[in-house]
Amino acid sequence: MKTKSFNGKALITENILIIIVLAMVIVVSILKPNFLTMNNFSNISVNTAIRFIIALGISGCLITRGNDLSAGRTVGLAGCIAGTLLQKPDYGDRFFPNLPELPIILVLLIVIVVCSIFGLINGCVISFWQVPPFIATLGMQTIVYGICLVYTKSLPLGGYRRDYTAIASGKFLGIPYLFFIAFFIGLFMWFLYNKTRHGKYMYAIGGNESAAEVSGINVAKTKIRIYMLASSLFAIAGFLLGAKAGGATTGLGLSYELEAIAECTIGGVSTNGGVGKVSGILIGVLVFELLKSSMQFLRIDTSWQYIVQGAVIIIAVALDLRKYLAKK
Amino acid sequence: MENLGVHNCTPKFIERKVTSMSEYMLEMRGISKSFPGVKALDDVTIKVRPGTVHALMGENGAGKSTLMKCLFGIYKMDAGEVIFQGEKVEIVNADDALHKGIAMVHQELQPIPERSIAENIFCGRYPTKSFGPLKVIDHKRMYEEAASLLKEVRMEYDPKAKLGTLSISQMQSVEIAKAVSMDAKVVIMDEPTSSLTDNEVEALFIIIDDLKKKGVSIIYISHKMDEILRISDDVSIMRDGQYVGTWEAKELTTDMIIAKMVGRELTNIYPPRDDIEPGEVLLEVKGLTSILPDSFKDIDLTLRRGEILGLGGLVGAQRTELMEAIFGIRHCSKGEIYYKGEKLQIKRPKDAISHNIGLITEDRRGTGIFGVLSIADNVSISSLDKYVDLGIVLNDKKIEELVRNNVSKLSIKTPSSKTLIQSLSGGNQQKVIISRWLANDPDILIMDEPTRGIDVGAKYEIYQIMIELAKQGKAIVMISSEMAELIGMSDRIVVMCNGRVTGEVSGEEATQEKIMQFATKFN
Ligand SMILES: Nc1ncnc2c1ncn2[C@@H]1O[C@H](COP(=O)(O)OP(=O)(O)OP(=O)(O)O)[C@@H](O)[C@H]1O
Ligand SMILES: [Mg+2]
Numbered sequence: 001m002k003t004k005s006f007n008g009k010a011l012i013t014e015n016i017l018i019i020i021v022l023a024m025v026i027v028v029s030i031l032k033p034n035f036l037t038m039n040n041f042s043n044i045s046v047n048t049a050i051r052f053i054i055a056l057g058i059s060g061c062l063i064t065r066g067n068d069l070s071a072g073r074t075v076g077l078a079g080c081i082a083g084t085l086l087q088k089p090d091y092g093d094r095f096f097p098n099l100p101e102l103p104i105i106l107v108l109l110i111v112i113v114v115c116s117i118f119g120l121i122n123g124c125v126i127s128f129w130q131v132p133p134f135i136a137t138l139g140m141q142t143i144v145y146g147i148c149l150v151y152t153k154s155l156p157l158g159g160y161r162r163d164y165t166a167i168a169s170g171k172f173l174g175i176p177y178l179f180f181i182a183f184f185i186g187l188f189m190w191f192l193y194n195k196t197r198h199g200k201y202m203y204a205i206g207g208n209e210s211a212a213e214v215s216g217i218n219v220a221k222t223k224i225r226i227y228m229l230a231s232s233l234f235a236i237a238g239f240l241l242g243a244k245a246g247g248a249t250t251g252l253g254l255s256y257e258l259e260a261i262a263e264c265t266i267g268g269v270s271t272n273g274g275v276g277k278v279s280g281i282l283i284g285v286l287v288f289e290l291l292k293s294s295m296q297f298l299r300i301d302t303s304w305q306y307i308v309q310g311a312v313i314i315i316a317v318a319l320d321l322r323k324y325l326a327k328k
Numbered sequence: 329m330e331n332l333g334v335h336n337c338t339p340k341f342i343e344r345k346v347t348s349m350s351e352y353m354l355e356m357r358g359i360s361k362s363f364p365g366v367k368a369l370d371d372v373t374i375k376v377r378p379g380t381v382h383a384l385m386g387e388n389g390a391g392k393s394t395l396m397k398c399l400f401g402i403y404k405m406d407a408g409e410v411i412f413q414g415e416k417v418e419i420v421n422a423d424d425a426l427h428k429g430i431a432m433v434h435q436e437l438q439p440i441p442e443r444s445i446a447e448n449i450f451c452g453r454y455p456t457k458s459f460g461p462l463k464v465i466d467h468k469r470m471y472e473e474a475a476s477l478l479k480e481v482r483m484e485y486d487p488k489a490k491l492g493t494l495s496i497s498q499m500q501s502v503e504i505a506k507a508v509s510m511d512a513k514v515v516i517m518d519e520p521t522s523s524l525t526d527n528e529v530e531a532l533f534i535i536i537d538d539l540k541k542k543g544v545s546i547i548y549i550s551h552k553m554d555e556i557l558r559i560s561d562d563v564s565i566m567r568d569g570q571y572v573g574t575w576e577a578k579e580l581t582t583d584m585i586i587a588k589m590v591g592r593e594l595t596n597i598y599p600p601r602d603d604i605e606p607g608e609v610l611l612e613v614k615g616l617t618s619i620l621p622d623s624f625k626d627i628d629l630t631l632r633r634g635e636i637l638g639l640g641g642l643v644g645a646q647r648t649e650l651m652e653a654i655f656g657i658r659h660c661s662k663g664e665i666y667y668k669g670e671k672l673q674i675k676r677p678k679d680a681i682s683h684n685i686g687l688i689t690e691d692r693r694g695t696g697i698f699g700v701l702s703i704a705d706n707v708s709i710s711s712l713d714k715y716v717d718l719g720i721v722l723n724d725k726k727i728e729e730l731v732r733n734n735v736s737k738l739s740i741k742t743p744s745s746k747t748l749i750q751s752l753s754g755g756n757q758q759k760v761i762i763s764r765w766l767a768n769d770p771d772i773l774i775m776d777e778p779t780r781g782i783d784v785g786a787k788y789e790i791y792q793i794m795i796e797l798a799k800q801g802k803a804i805v806m807i808s809s810e811m812a813e814l815i816g817m818s819d820r821i822v823v824m825c826n827g828r829v830t831g832e833v834s835g836e837e838a839t840q841e842k843i844m845q846f847a848t849k850f851n
Binding site for chain 2: 195196197200201203204206207208210211212213214215216217218270272273274275
């Protein structure tokens, strides 16, 4: 009996953020009835989809006690590369004036390959040179941004082909394509994390890296895979983000990694390593997106929105650490 | 071999509790503590007299560490009270416990390897001096005090050296020095000797004697019977989270303790074994030399099928280092390793594992367990390659079966295989690590202190497993600091000293003296 009530309390403290945000959603939907419209939900689901893909990418790094601060800039670069390759043939400001019309899937592949090279470098630098992930990917963040500036010559991009933007705006049975894309990527990651050796090795490395090595896990290879996969997911996210925005600038994706880290943490990915679930990450992203959307509906000043978001990030991490510090 | 037949002891004799005490230093009354799915402590009461060693005994998972963690403020007890020096006290955390005069040597080491020995000892209570208006750390005094403390525990190391440069047993001694330096009224020692060598154990006993003379009470947890009978005044026994009773040590014999602890009879420490004719040579090591100058040198070893090879020596003999080098954790400057006549290139543990070599490391916490992962994951992690369908999908059913088999084979005490390994008792964690290698099924299994922290009953089970493996034609290398275990279990004992092999004796001929003689052959 006694233990049970204690557990109930623990359940509330551990999920306090989720509860608060849900309460907020209820309040907002009462105050502003059009919060609950299909239109708004499809809006939220489109935003959530892209953020979810980024958060999934970064989750592998976090679970192995690493990080990927180059996430946002990689998203930006992917968006820009896709943009330059998928402009309308008759668009005046075409980046490559004589470029033939490329198949969309080919462009997506190009973007993924290019970005995963950065992941490969991150992984190698972290595994072989033993550079702390925080520093390695911080350096990469700047490098990727630089490359993006060089490549686009700092020009804004626009005039995207219909079939490209349709990926973001299109719907099937009233549900945005992006929703399905994110759903399948989420499913894939769930499978990877729970049903494959790669997943088990990832959790093991996060749990105890030296024990992982002694258990015969190729730590370097696993980490490199994790960072490459992360960059590939950032590439996909950037590609989709470009489609959604219908244009791109070099500022695209700025500081997305911070939000992704926050979302993962809210969703229970532990910064101490070895812990984190795909379902949790989804909840984390949803909480964050609902929070943003609710604040917009309540017409809270954007400056204040930043303050609230920042506070939420700190509280989320504090709660996460508290779970570990908590007296059992 | 020692025979531990349980005598028929009259209950009257056993039940005679210690009554001749007027006042207690510490009383813990009616302590209960539950974790999700386990009732770790159920109405436990112990009373500790001043200036005595109070032994706390019980099987793995009996709740000894949990009880001490409740006392030390690491866990919050669900029910019960603590009376310390005649007053009811509420201990909220470890710092509070230290201030009240209770110190603890933890079962699991909590070292900060990158800091100096002195800093590890004084962490959180650095000696300070005034620097103008500021209080700054008085490094000179810290090093001096650390040096004299270390001298007291007979470990004359440079207090400025990084803790990480010490061996496990040396770190354990530092941990003891740290607890002793707290000037506490009660010192809790949770398996302090599990990784100490004989000399260090002797040093510890002298320290304990000194403490007793000062009126300090010591709560002493250990699975080593001879130690308990030698140094303790009172013995409290626990079983499955319940208090069995307290007796004066001089009334007890090993057999009685075991009978009380296990609740059943246990006749032998070492299982009987038929002589197995060793088969083909499985592993051959030639002239192996470490890249480090004062580690092992020119090691030759052979290991045959069906053999249990004991590796004896003192701390610093480089046995662990040698085995870790064979396993690819450390590097060699020269020498060759052959597996069934095939020369191996071992660069990392993965290479060794793919040639059917397994290693249970000495440092369970550092290189053994994945604390935040489940028992199932901890058991299966090294053998996932065998449970893959269609090239990538893990077969959960088969893995679950593998885990279930191992949990029951080694009688691991856990509510479920999904339980996190960090919530198991120390001895049960060790069993999980052994399961990991049983699951992997290597031809050669190197076991570095395999029975550390394991209770008598479980030790027997592990010995049986070792013999079973040898029967199946596998080869086992066992490093052990317990002389009796080495002699009791090995077919052949190779003794090392100072990084070199200094002698070899067969299991039958082995005596403590012979082994010691080789182990101290410094030139
Ligand atoms: N943090 C925890 N969470 C959940 N269960 C726990 C936790 N700590 C201990 N337990 C459980 O409580 C029981 C008692 O464990 P404890 O560590 O006190 O045993 P012990 O007597 O010290 O054994 P050993 O000799 O193996 O060290 C075990 O069943 C263990 O699984
Ligand atoms: Mg214990």
